Amino acid sequence: xxxxxxxxxxxxxxxxxxxxxxxxxxxxxxxxxxxxxxxxxxxxxxxxxxxxxxxxxxxxxxxxxxxxxxxxxxxxxxxxxxxxxxxxxxxxxxxxxxxxxxxxxxxxxxxxxxxxxxxxxxxxxxxxxxxxxxxxxxxxxxxxxxxxxxxxxxxxxxxxxxxxxxxxxxxxxxxxxxxxxxxxxxxxxxxxxxxxxxxxxxxxxxxxxxxxxxxxxxxxxxxxxxxxxxxxxxxxxxxxxxxxxxxxxxxxxxxxxxxxxxxxxxxxxxxxxxxxxxxxxxxxxxxxxxxxxxxxxxxxxxxxxxx
Numbered sequence: 001x002x003x004x005x006x007x008x009x010x011x012x013x014x015x016x017x018x019x020x021x022x023x024x025x026x027x028x029x030x031x032x033x034x035x036x037x038x039x040x041x042x043x044x045x046x047x048x049x050x051x052x053x054x055x056x057x058x059x060x061x062x063x064x065x066x067x068x069x070x071x072x073x074x075x076x077x078x079x080x081x082x083x084x085x086x087x088x089x090x091x092x093x094x095x096x097x098x099x100x101x102x103x104x105x106x107x108x109x110x111x112x113x114x115x116x117x118x119x120x121x122x123x124x125x126x127x128x129x130x131x132x133x134x135x136x137x138x139x140x141x142x143x144x145x146x147x148x149x150x151x152x153x154x155x156x157x158x159x160x161x162x163x164x165x166x167x168x169x170x171x172x173x174x175x176x177x178x179x180x181x182x183x184x185x186x187x188x189x190x191x192x193x194x195x196x197x198x199x200x201x202x203x204x205x206x207x208x209x210x211x212x213x214x215x216x217x218x219x220x221x222x223x224x225x226x227x228x229x230x231x232x233x234x235x236x237x238x239x240x241x242x243x244x245x246x247x248x249x250x251x252x253x254x255x256x257x258x259x260x261x262x263x264x265x266x267x268x269x270x271x272x273x274x275x276x277x278x279x280x281x282x283x284x285x286x287x288x289x290x291x292x293x294x295x296x297x298x299x300x301x302x303x304x305x306x307x
Contacts, residue, residue, distance in 0.1 A: 003258040005148050005227075011268035014147065015060050018275045022061040025283065033282035034063040035093040035119065035274075036085045040078065040104070041071035046097045053095070056271045062278055065091065075104045079112055086114040092282035093119035095274070116285055119277040121173070130176050137277050142173035144269025145206055145227050146181070152225055152258040153204070156181035162199050163187045164215070164247065165208035170229055174206050195219075207247035217252030226259040229266050 026032060035057055039050050050066070057064035067081060078100075085091045094117045100106045110118075115125035121139035129136025149156070161183040165171040171187060178185045183204065188195055190209075199205055199219040207215050208229035220226060230247030246262030253259055260266055 002226075002254045002256040003152060005152060005258050005260045005265060007144075007148060007260060007265040007268045010148060010151055011144075011272035014269075014272040014276055015056070018060040018062075018272070018279050021279045021283070025279075025286075026061075030286050031090065031092075031282070032061065032063050033092050033279050034065055034090045035095065035278045036065040036067065036088075036091045038067045038069065038078070038081065038085075038094070038096040040069045040073050040097070041101050043099065046099070050097055053271055053274065056275050057278075060275045060279070062275060063090070071101050073101075073104075075108070078104060078109060082109065082112045086112075086117060091117065092285050093117055093274075093278035095120055117281060119274055119281055121277065122169070127168075127173075130173060133180055137281065138177070138273075139169065139173045140270045140273040140277065141170050141229065141266060142177055143273045143277075144266055145170075145174050145229065146177050147273070148227060148260060148266065148269060149204065149225060156183050156204075159183045159203040160201055161185045161204040161206070162202040163206045163208065164195070164199075165189065165210070165229075167208065170208040171206075174208070178204070178206075205248075209247050211247055212245035213247070213249040215248040215253070217249055217255070220253050220256050222255045223257040226253060226256045227266065228260050228262050231262055231267070 022033060037050055037053060039046060054064045054066065069078065082094065085094050094113045096109055096113065098106055100109065110122050111124060113123060115123045118126055118137055121137040126136040130138060156178070161178045163171050163175045163185060166187050166189045175185050175187045186198055188198060192198070196219045199215065200221055202224055204225050205215065205220065206227045206229060210230050210232060212232045212234060226248055228246035228248040232245050233242055234245055236243045244263050248259070250259065250261060
């Protein structure tokens with residue numbers, strides 16, 4: 001029977017460490033970390049995500065600063081707001097919730113955020129730092145994946161890892177982090193041939209394709225560690241209720257060494273890592289350095305992943 005990796009429990013430990021970091025900053029006379037969240041329009045899912053992030057800020061002691069803008073906000077006005085937040089010393093992290101309305105260039109807006117306040121880790125400067133192993137802020141979901149892996153793996157060196165999906169948000173950053181950890185990494189995508197056989201050789205599988213139950217039980221070798229990043233909402237025809245499905249056929253992969261459930265696996269880690277990134281950005285900005293991912297036990301710097 002596979003070990004179920006409890007993302008909620010790991011996320012709670014990370015939140016506790018983030019709160020301790022905030023308390024230590026205040027005790028040392030530093031400014032409380034501040035996270036500015038920008039929400040443009042009234043997208044229902046985005047509003048839910050923003051509420052969760054604000055609640056997480058309260059939990060760890062981060063000041064949350066909301067900017068709710070109407071859907072007809074101009075690109076110029078949005079960029080002006082980002083510029084103001086870049087120059088606000090009380091703001092240490094900036095998060096612009098996507099999707100943005102179609103008349104706004106999302107890539108331009110995200111690039112306008114200061115790399116040292118880009119707590120999502122999406123700015124090209126942070127992407128470059130990640131790919132060259134020179135520090136920077138690591139995107140939240142990939143960082144969460146690595147923390148979950150580290151919770152069940154005693155060292156990464158020499159392990160064969162397969163990343164299913166090559167997105168800029170998850171697949172590519174996870175592959176870079178696994179490479180830094182001295183894994184041998186294969187990145188697959190929709191045009192990859194022989195995906196089942198590739199997966200059968202893997203010690204680690206990270207599924208981030210957004211394809212429900214893509215990874216079958218016979219794709220996973222006994223003892224492999226499986227991280228399921230995918231999440232798709234589907235209607236259960238039997239009950240008429242909506243359910244969430246991951247990329248992995250969870251019930252038929254219980255011969256794995258360890259596996260994340262959906263929900264309750266990677267999801268909780270994403271927001272916890274956002275909080276950790278904000279705390280570290282605040283410390284770096286107040287000490288005159290560049291922001292980089294925390295050196296937590298549960299949120300290690302990339303140099304620690306080699307273990």
